[in-house]
Amino acid sequence: MRKWKKPMITEVAVGCET
Amino acid sequence: MSVDLAASGLASIVPALPRGVRLRFxxxxxxxxxxxxxxxxxxxxxxxxILRLIDGTRSVEAIAQDLAGKFEADPAEIAADVMAFLRDLAGQRMIDL
Structure with missing residues (x-):
């Protein structure tokens, strides 16, 4: 059994490309 | 492993990915x-x-039960963490509850 960790989610900055 | 989370009301909440949102590996x-x-x-x-268990038909209760079979933790803690996580994502419009 794996140990439970609180779920976390991170917004990734999406860079715009000249 | 069967866990009684029925009293929590999570059986009636069925999360789904909104149109235009997808999970990708x-x-x-x-x-x-x-x-x-x-x-x-x-x-x-x-x-x-959690996200992989969201299919638009499974309730939060069912998702928490599935996870309680995989992870070592109090099922009530898992259910509470899952619900808080989904509410956070719903606030970002990345999940429909």
């Missing part, structure tokens, strides 16, 4: 990503486990 990075319109979220292992 990036083979090159070996990482799950939740992709929305012009937005990208990177879930950790626990969050990815």
């Amino acid at each position: 990036d083979e090159s990075r070996q990482q799950w990503f939740l992709l929305g319109p012009e937005r990208v979220f990177e879930p950790d292992d626990t969050a990815a486990e």
